[in-house]
Amino acid sequence: MNKHQLVWGQKLGRLSKDLDNVKPHQVSGRIVRAAGMILEAVGLQVPVGGVCKIEVNTGARPGQSGEYAEAEVVGFSEERIFLMPLEEISGLKSGARVLPLEASGPDQSSRLFPLGDSLLGRVVDGSGVPLDGKGPLLNATMQTLNTPTLNPLNRAPIEDQIDVGVRAINGLLSVGRGQRMGLFAGSGVGKSVLLGMMARYTDADVIVVGLIGERGREVQDFIDNILGDGIRRAVVVAAPADVSPLKRLQGASYATRLAEHYRDQARNVLLIMDSLTRYAMAQREIALAIGEPPATKGYPPSVFAKLPKLVERTGNGPRGGGSITAFYTVLTEGDDQQDPIADSARAILDGHIVLSRELAESGHYPAIDIGASISRVMVAVTSKDQQAKAQRLKQMYSRYHGSRDLISVGAYASGRDAILDKAVHAYPEIERFLQQSIDEKSEIGDSLATLNAIIR
Numbered sequence: 331m332n333k334h335q336l337v338w339g340q341k342l343g344r345l346s347k348d349l350d351n352v353k354p355h356q357v358s359g360r361i362v363r364a365a366g367m368i369l370e371a372v373g374l375q376v377p378v379g380g381v382c383k384i385e386v387n388t389g390a391r392p393g394q395s396g397e398y399a400e401a402e403v404v405g406f407s408e409e410r411i412f413l414m415p416l417e418e419i420s421g422l423k424s425g426a427r428v429l430p431l432e433a434s435g436p437d438q439s440s441r442l443f444p445l446g447d448s449l450l451g452r453v454v455d456g457s458g459v460p461l462d463g464k465g466p467l468l469n470a471t472m473q474t475l476n477t478p479t480l481n482p483l484n485r486a487p488i489e490d491q492i493d494v495g496v497r498a499i500n501g502l503l504s505v506g507r508g509q510r511m512g513l514f515a516g517s518g519v520g521k522s523v524l525l526g527m528m529a530r531y532t533d534a535d536v537i538v539v540g541l542i543g544e545r546g547r548e549v550q551d552f553i554d555n556i557l558g559d560g561i562r563r564a565v566v567v568a569a570p571a572d573v574s575p576l577k578r579l580q581g582a583s584y585a586t587r588l589a590e591h592y593r594d595q596a597r598n599v600l601l602i603m604d605s606l607t608r609y610a611m612a613q614r615e616i617a618l619a620i621g622e623p624p625a626t627k628g629y630p631p632s633v634f635a636k637l638p639k640l641v642e643r644t645g646n647g648p649r650g651g652g653s654i655t656a657f658y659t660v661l662t663e664g665d666d667q668q669d670p671i672a673d674s675a676r677a678i679l680d681g682h683i684v685l686s687r688e689l690a691e692s693g694h695y696p697a698i699d700i701g702a703s704i705s706r707v708m709v710a711v712t713s714k715d716q717q718a719k720a721q722r723l724k725q726m727y728s729r730y731h732g733s734r735d736l737i738s739v740g741a742y743a744s745g746r747d748a749i750l751d752k753a754v755h756a757y758p759e760i761e762r763f764l765q766q767s768i769d770e771k772s773e774i775g776d777s778l779a780t781l782n783a784i785i786r
Contacts, residue, residue, distance in 0.1 A: 359428040362410070367574070368619045369401060369413040371428045376403050376411060381431040381441050384413070386421045400431065400441075402576055405620040412620050414576045416457070443584055444470035445591040449565045450536070453553065456569040456581030475580075475587045477643065486646040488680075491711040492598075492655055493774045495531020496524070498698050498764045500777035502720045503683060506711040507598060508646035508653040512606070512675050514660045515685035521659050522548065523768055524685070524696045525602050526556030528657060529564065531771045534600035535652075536592045537564035540585030543578050543608025546570040556768075575612035582609045586643050593652035601644055605659040610637060610671045626670040637671075638678045681705040694765055701728050716778060719785040726753035727760055759784045 359373030361384065369384070376382055383398040401413040413428070431441065444458040448470045453462040460467060488506035505511060515521040529537050537560060541549055549568045553561060565588055569581030582603060589601040603609075610633050617630040625631050644654040660675045660682075676682055681704055689697035701724060709717060730753040736742045737754065744751050753760075763780055766772060772780075 357430070359411075361422065361424060361426040361428060364422060364424075366619055367414055367615070368404075369415070369422075370410045371413055372409055372411075374411060374428060374430065376430050378403050378405060382413060383429045383431055384415070384419070384422070385427040385429075386419050398429075401428075404576070404616055414574065414616060414619070416574060416577055416580075418574070442472040442474060443587065445473055445588060446470045449588065451562050451564070453549075453566040453568060456567065456573065456577045456584055458584065461568060471591075473587075473591075475583045477587065477590055480643075480645075480647070484648050486649040486651070486653070488646060488707045488710055491774065493531070493533045494528045495771045495773065496527055496696065497766050497772035497777045497780065498696065498700065499528075499683065500772065500774045501716070501763070501781045502700050502723065503681070503698075503703055503705040504708045504712045504716070505655065505681075505705060506707040507655055509680045509705070509707050510641055510644055510656045510658070510678075511705070512658050512660050512679040512682040513685070514662055514672055514676075514682050516662050516687055519685045519687050519690040519697050520695055521685055522552060522556060522604065524698075525604060525657065525659065526552065526558075527696075527766075527768055529557055529600065529602055530560045532600050532655075533598075534655065535563070535597040536589075537600045537602070538585050538589045538592070539564055539566045540582055540601070540603040541566065541568045541570065542582050542585075542603060542605060543569065543571050543612060544604060546572060571608070575615040578608060578612035579616070582640060586640060589654045589656075590643060593647050593654050595652060596650070597652045599652065599654045601654050601656040603656065603658045605661055606637070606640075606675055607659075607661040607671050609640065629670055633671075634674050637674055641675075641678050680707055694761075695768075696766060698764065700724055700764065716781070719781055722785050723760060723763075723781065725749060726756060727764075729753050730757050730760075756784055 357374065359371045361369055361371050363370035374382070380403045382401055382403065384401055386397055386399045399415055399417060399419040401415040403411050404414045405412040444467045446469065448467045452460055452464060452467065454460050458467070486508070488508045490507045491504050492507045494500060494505055499505060513521050513524065529539065539557070541552065549570060553566060557564060557566070567581050567585040567588070569578045585601065585603060589599045592599045610629065613633045613636050614629050617632045618624065622630040622632060641656070641658070644656040646653045658675065658679065660672050662669050662672050684699045684702040685697045686699040687697070689699065726749060729747070729750045733742060733750055742754070744754070763784060
């Protein structure tokens with residue numbers, strides 16, 4: 331080997347070593363349009379649901395990278411992708427760089443979220459970031475929100491009644507372990523208080539609470555004054571009304587994913603989501619922003635497609651495994667039970683509890699309208715004797731309220747209607763049975779004993 335060959339050999343060796351240290355080129359796109367909540371970018375091929383980083387810091391010097399804001403791909407049109415930021419961003423310029431998010435999950439563009447027992451007793455946002463100031467989440471398992479669909483034939487049937495600690499529900503609207511129930515109510519009729527009672531008194535291993543789209547003030551109030559000591563076995567996911575609609579959707583999916591994680595560990599989980607309506611409204615905002623046409627009362631079709639996908643993730647797992655008993659609040663506009671979201675939720679849930687504004691205004695709490703409420707699995711988890719007595723009490727309650735005006739003016743004459751005669755005599759006991767204070771717990775045995783004493 332001569333001198334020239336030796337020199338070229340050394341140069342080629344150094345070049346090969348340098349090439350080994352060069353990082354692969356990261357493809358980037360650029361922002362070409364910003365309209366409302368939607369950003370449009372070109373130059374990238376990221377799937378719907380993928381997450382990107384957008385350079386937004388205008389103070390960076392040339393050649394320096396700026397700060398980045400995360401945004402999710404919510405749609406595309408030809409070569410353009412539609413992005414929605416997870417947080418409000420400022421300093422965005424036309425032509426800003428867009429990079430796909432680097433992740434280690436099965437889908438390289440998917441975000442990872444913390445799961446596990448380290449979240450018990452904690453309050454986190456829709457991304458899994460702690461909000462309670464108790465430090466980072468230690469030893470948490472990081473996974474995506476995507477889970478395989480359960481085969482409906484592999485689900486364990488609903489066979490056992492779950493004690494929710496509320497007398498009217500235990501006795502007349504019995505809930506089974508693994509059931510999905512809706513709580514239908516207008517604003518200000520006590521749905522949050524009823525949810526808190528069930529969270530504290532329900533016999534469950536883990537409680538997952540999703541506060542989606544509600545007022546920020548209610549988050550602290552729910553934790554301190556309503557959930558109380560139940561926070562020790564609970565995880566609270568808070569995505570209040572002032573966060574982006576994407577963050578609200580993500581918060582609901584994350585709360586459901588947490589419940590699925592604990593169910594997969596053969597635990598019995600109580601999932602409380604307040605509210606399913608705010609989840610639907612967040613999806614409506616996104617769908618309308620990307621140009622999807624409205625259908626029913628301003629709700630695009632994708633809203634009604636997403637509701638069952640979220641709800642069907644809960645329920646019982648395979649036999650011998652865990653369960654998710656879920657309560658979803660549904661806001662009824664002006665107490666209209668034919669609201670499109672309420673009507674859709676009623677069709678996909680296993681029952682519904684309706685709260686009456688009239689009862690609430692009269693001081694009757696919980697303001698459960700037992701005539702308009704139903705549990706579809708009650709026949710599978712209760713005895714025929716309890717079912718018969720519950721039906722009899724409902725008949726007496728309905729007959730009394732149908733003749734209340736006559737009774738109040740003294741126009742009612744006993745002896746003409748046997749059921750009404752018994753209802754008039756037993757109504758004070760029925761009213762005491764249906765009312766319950768927030769700090770009073772009524773177990774299934776106590777509820778049935780009181781029901782048996784009224785209906786002999």
